[in-house]
Amino acid sequence: xxxEKSDYLEELSRSTQRLSLxxxxxxxxxxxxxxxxxxxxxxxxSSNPKLELSRTILNHQDIRTTLQSRAAKIxxxxxxxxxxxxxxxxxxxxxxxxxxxxxxxxxVLRYNVMKKLNLSEFQLSQAYLFFWDKLNKANYxxxxxxxxxxxxxxxxxxxxLAEDLISDGGQWDMVVNLLETYGVVPQALFPESLHSxxxxxxxxxxxxxxxxxxxxLRSLASSLRSSPRALSEEAVLATLRAKKESLMKEVYTIMSxxxxxxxxxxxxxxxxxxxxxxxxxxxxxxxxxxxxSVATDKYPPADSFSLINDPxxxxxxxxTVDKLGNLWxxxxxxxxxxxxxxxxxxxxxxxxxxxPVFFGCDVGKFSDxxxxxxxxxxxxxxxxxxxxxxxxxxxxxxxxESSMTHAMVITAVHLDSSSKPVRYKVENSxxxxxxxxxxxxxxDAWFNxxxxxxxxxxxxxxxxxxxxxxxxxxxxLPPWDPMGSLA
Numbered sequence: 001x002x003x004e005k006s007d008y009l010e011e012l013s014r015s016t017q018r019l020s021l022x023x024x025x026x027x028x029x030x031x032x033x034x035x036x037x038x039x040x041x042x043x044x045x046s047s048n049p050k051l052e053l054s055r056t057i058l059n060h061q062d063i064r065t066t067l068q069s070r071a072a073k074i075x076x077x078x079x080x081x082x083x084x085x086x087x088x089x090x091x092x093x094x095x096x097x098x099x100x101x102x103x104x105x106x107x108v109l110r111y112n113v114m115k116k117l118n119l120s121e122f123q124l125s126q127a128y129l130f131f132w133d134k135l136n137k138a139n140y141x142x143x144x145x146x147x148x149x150x151x152x153x154x155x156x157x158x159x160x161l162a163e164d165l166i167s168d169g170g171q172w173d174m175v176v177n178l179l180e181t182y183g184v185v186p187q188a189l190f191p192e193s194l195h196s197x198x199x200x201x202x203x204x205x206x207x208x209x210x211x212x213x214x215x216x217l218r219s220l221a222s223s224l225r226s227s228p229r230a231l232s233e234e235a236v237l238a239t240l241r242a243k244k245e246s247l248m249k250e251v252y253t254i255m256s257x258x259x260x261x262x263x264x265x266x267x268x269x270x271x272x273x274x275x276x277x278x279x280x281x282x283x284x285x286x287x288x289x290x291x292x293s294v295a296t297d298k299y300p301p302a303d304s305f306s307l308i309n310d311p312x313x314x315x316x317x318x319x320t321v322d323k324l325g326n327l328w329x330x331x332x333x334x335x336x337x338x339x340x341x342x343x344x345x346x347x348x349x350x351x352x353x354x355x356p357v358f359f360g361c362d363v364g365k366f367s368d369x370x371x372x373x374x375x376x377x378x379x380x381x382x383x384x385x386x387x388x389x390x391x392x393x394x395x396x397x398x399x400x401e402s403s404m405t406h407a408m409v410i411t412a413v414h415l416d417s418s419s420k421p422v423r424y425k426v427e428n429s430x431x432x433x434x435x436x437x438x439x440x441x442x443x444d445a446w447f448n449x450x451x452x453x454x455x456x457x458x459x460x461x462x463x464x465x466x467x468x469x470x471x472x473x474x475x476x477l478p479p480w481d482p483m484g485s486l487a
Contacts, residue, residue: 054384067380068368076373076441080412080425085354088114089121091438093431095197098168101360101487102126102133103429104407105175108356109184109295116294117283120276123187124295127196128287129175131255131262132182134166136326138210138251139244141165143328145214146240149221160480161323162214166206168199169486170326172306172358172455177330180302182265183287184295189269195258202258206251213247263287299355299457305469307343307454307461308335310483311394315339316464318474321484335453335483336468343454344421344447347410350460356409356427360453360487363406366446372435374426374442376449393449397482404452407487408440421447453487 028034045051058066088110094103106124114122144161151158195202220243224236231239263269264287271283283290313319319335343359350357367374382388396402412425424447426440434440442451458466477483 048386050383051386058384063384064368064379067384068371069378069380072375072377073371073373076375076378076423076443078372078425078436078439078441080414080423082348082351082415083412083425084111084351084356086111086115090123091427091432092123092126092429094126094429095431097130097197097199098486099126099130099196099199100429101170101172101175101407102129104358104409104487105129105172105179105301106184107409107427107429108358109301111356112297113294117273117281118275118277119273125185125187125190127187127192127259128185128190128262129178129182130168130196130199131190131259132178133170133174133326134168134206135248135252135255136177136328137166138206139248140325140328141210142213142217142244142247144323145217146221146237146244149218149240153215153218157323157479162211165210166203167486168203171324171333171360171486172304172453173331173333174326176301176304177325177327179291181327181330183289183291185263185269185287185290186271186273188273189271190260190262193259202254205254209250209254213244213250216247217244299459302331303459304455304457305461305466306335307346307456307465308337308452308483309340309343309393310335310337310397310452311392312397313337313475316468318468318471319477319483320474321477321479321481323479324484334469334474336465338465340448340451342462342465343451344444346454346456346461347424348413348415348419348421350456351410351413353460355457355460356411358407358455359410359451360404360407361442362402362404362450362452363408365402365450367440369430369434372428372440374440374446374450376443376445400482402450403482403485404487405485410442420444452483 027037027040088107092103092107094100103126106126106129110122110124113119113124141161148155148158148161153159217240221236221240224231224239266286266288268284268286273281273283275281283294285293308319310319315338317337319337320332324333347357347359361374363374366376366378368378391399391401393402408429409427410424411427414422414424416422421444423444424442426442428434428438428440430438432438458469461469
């Protein structure tokens with residue numbers, strides 16, 4: 001013990017000495033930006049020919065195009081040596097909405113539909129899932145408002161829940177809730193409306209009404225609990241839910257007017273179509289039956305789970321995010337946190353097994369929409385500004401620099417001679433004008449830094465990770481944790 005304490009004090013002394021050597025005097029003792037401060041900066045920069053050249057060029061050029069690395073664009077070829085054995089189409093377009101997770105899901109599921117029904121092109125209705133998701137998210141928010149009606153309205157949790165209460169985005173477990181409850185339908189049976197593709201106008205109206213509804217429920221809860229009749233909590237909850245249902249009718253009215261009335265999950269429909277040989281065919285059944293018998297193969301979505309790479313937190317653990325969900329009482333959002341190599345191994349294994357891969361990432365970082373390239377070496381910021389970026393993946397999560405913002409589908413991978421991934425082929429949902437006719441290339445280096453999630457069937461996942469998922473022994477992250485961001 002004495003030696004340990006002595007060693008600790010010696011190291012502390014050395015650290016203090018090192019720190020003292022780095023102490024310097026600021027130009028501005030007050031902390032304000034002064035003329036002298038700027039003049040010293042300017043003197044340093046103007047004497048650097050490289051930075052002066054940057055000033056000459058970049059004050060009238062878009063840095064996103066001007067600083068793209070020619071070498072990176074040449075290296076990031078849309079060529080892949082390990083591909084799925086089946087091609088789907090067309091390239092989808094979520095337009096002005098945040099429905100990427102629903103497009104990624106339906107783009108995965110249509111592989112099964114197109115194989116079974118011999119189709120050349122096909123889309124499942126993204127608007128159908130969007131309708132049921134948003135309706136349920138509204139209900140979820142109001143249920144949380146009832147549950148936490150005793151908290152002050154300015155409590156951090158109450159405030160957080162009211163911020164983005166019906167986001168267009170979502171997570172894998174949330175889409176499983178939708179699929180298992182409502183099934184799926186062909187897009188022809190519930191096509192896009194203006195406001196499924198342009199969601200902000202209805203989101204604005206719905207958020208305004210739902211925040212009003214939450215206050216109504218809070219007020220009613222207070223009145224019921226202070227009533228001289230001394231109502232039981234069961235009676236209070238029943239009364240609040242009855243009121244909530246009348247308020248939810250307003251939400252349904254707005255949604256059905258702007259998105260259309262969707263098919264009922266257990267109501268039969270008839271779908272007439274042509275197969276790829278031009279032969280007319282017909283399918284008849286319910287959305288739930290279409291999901292289970294046509295859109296699902298030997299790996300049902302409900303038997304898949306999310307691997308994540310979150311270096312802030314311990315690997316080999318199961319995580320969830322408090323208050324995150326869409327269907328009240330539904331499957332919770334669950335993540336198994338593991339090393340990035342496990343996510344890569346999962347992708348390669350699934351592609352070799354003929355399965356497209358749903359994944360979540362931070363798509364806006366070091367990527368170019370027009371070129372369809374995701375590569376941390378794509379932009380020459382270092383040479384242009386004489387800077388480097390020092391944040392680690394964990395740092396970016398800690399300081400709100402990065403999170404899961406987008407979901408897409410991996411359909412191929414290029415492996416080197418050691419069977420290690422070099423780059424990945426990505427099916428996006430931004431239409432054919434983005435990338436190479438809708439397709440993107442993602443480098444392995446970009447995967448390391450900005451891919452957070454890969455969804456894999458339990459049958460193909462490492463047994464030790466399946467065991468973690470099935471343990472249900474989960475760490476609960478706070479509602480505002482970046483892992484609660486919705487792709």
